[in-house]
Amino acid sequence: MLHTLAVLVENSPGVLARVAGLFSRRGFNIESLAVGKTDDPTVSRMTIVVDCDSRTLEQVTKQLHKLIDVIKISDITQDAHVERELVLIKVHAERAHRIEVMQIVEIFRARVVDYSPKSLIIEATGSAEKLNALIDTLRPYVISELVRTGKVAIIRGSKKI
């Protein structure tokens, strides 16, 4: 089962390597990982998605806690939360297909952020499912490059992690 962990860490050098290294050497699989500073510049927040059973999740959480640079871990999978990924897709849209591509962009509430004679760059945010659907839909129009972030997530309402 997929679990979404929100992890607060010290914004210190090497912290990402410590977390990633822990996952690999203990044999835990990371589905996705996103990291960035929070409003407090000394603290970074990671959103880590792991695919594991609940017993492994307990070990993941406890082992993460042992890292001195890890401040707090919350499994927010069961909490109502907002989650987003971002994708940038470069499509080789020929003149003939541009209208169709633009319609798809509209339907998915994506945006065109670069327009050049031979290609378009489309930006979209949303859940993994929505982004997967968008990518599948665009595939016939020749995707030349694609980049996406890991998931970021935050609990709904006033509750904090």
Added chain:
Amino acid sequence: MKLSGAQILIKSLIEEGVDTIFGYPGGAVLPIYDALYDSDLRHILTRHEQGAIHAADGYARATGRPGVCIATSGPGATNLVTGLANAYMDSVPLVAFTGQVVRSMLGRDAFQEADITGITQPITKHNYLVKDAADMAEIVHKAFHIATTGRPGPVLVDIPKDVSAEEVDYTKPGPISLRGYKPTVKGNIAAVNRAAKAIMQSERPVIYAGGGVINASASEELKKLAELIVAPVTTTLMGLGAFPEDHPLSLGMLGMHGTKAANYAVCDCDLLIAIGARFDDRVTGKVESFAPEAKIIHIDVDPAEIGKNVRVDFPIVGDVKVVLNQLLERLEKKLPGAWQDKVKQWKKEYPLRYDLKDGKAIKPQHVAKKIHEVTEGKAIIATEVGQNQMWAAQFYTYTRPRSFISSGGLGTMGYGFPAAIGAQVGCPNDIVFDIAGDGSIQMNIQELATAVYYELPVNVAILNNGYLGMVRQWQELFYNRRYSHTPITAPDFVKLAEAYDAEGYRAEKPEDVEPVLKQAIESSKPVLIDFIVEPEENVMPMVPPGGEIKNMLD
């Protein structure tokens, strides 16, 4: 006040109460050694960085105070790696300082550069690269705090040469604040209550005590608990000495080379009380058959140990000493019954034994037993790894904590001798023995020079069987006696000792064992004793790897 990074380092070490450091100089630590020249700190110069870190580890295990070692960048630092992994596996409080290339050269593959913080990440509790001399004091104090609190472990501090040379305004750092590190000390009240209830309801309890009892200085509490509820106590290898083995409730060690009584009791108990132990595979054997009928209480300071290898019914996270006191407040005296009789019967029926009939060759077990007799059980015993380690564990009756010093988790050959040196430095009035094999002793034999130079009267009892004995034993039992590369030669240990200006003796007959041991103890020099022992003696009883612990070969 203007001080160099190196001076701040020395000042901070003294503030931490450090009196002795083990180390080896080199280019990148020149400024640190220059500052050391003016200080009162005792520096023990070993002959290899691995010797320095194992000595610091032995010092820590024997005294309970953190061990400190220092090495230069590059190869100096990488030579610490085994020692760090060793201390990490056995939860030993240790702070290692390494030199590093100057900041401007970092990452450029400079001369003697190694990414030691990267390399040691999985084998240290934490590590630091000091990038500014102004941070030195705070980092050193944090390193000691992390190494010695919670579940102890090694911390490495990497210091670029120009950081230790740089002069900055020194200000005393404030109290340590680590928001991500707050070890639990007191057990959760509800969890303690539940465990106490389970103990009162149990009919066949067994206590399984590990090194955590020694780390928490909780031997007294353990004894109180065992006597109050009349529970037999077995210890792990790391827990030897946590409970007196001459006590009527002692079962000795459990696991692969444990006693039958201990393994049978664990398999038959209805409540297993695990205290500061981690259900290592050498203890549990096939995990499904380990304490199959028992509810399990697990007390540990490290929450990650709970539920890692076995399911636990009553987890309690906290300092072992504090939690045991919490439990003791809630328990009432229990009376012995059929269970205690049964356990007594096992002990009587299945004692550890060796065959003395054949009087020709010295039995290695006999040497361990005689060391106990001759030292009246008051020695500190370090071991190497393999058969020597298991015989030392089985046949020397340990009665006090910090008297058995051995590489349990990592199983590091070459650990025992430098660890014995460290123990002797920390406990100058104790008799220290390293029980060694002819293979292991050759891995750090160069430290004889250290022992001689600092006049440390360490005794090394080499159980010389001409083999890498434990590997040979497995080849005999599981590889059809194909002794692939386990026969091993050694130098003339007596001559070798003399070459180092130590003393060397040899014993070839059983009746020589006692006199030669007495002679060694009386000598004020380091002594190597070459005991020529039965070459193909096996460590028994034995649980085959992955087997059920109730099925022991003997």
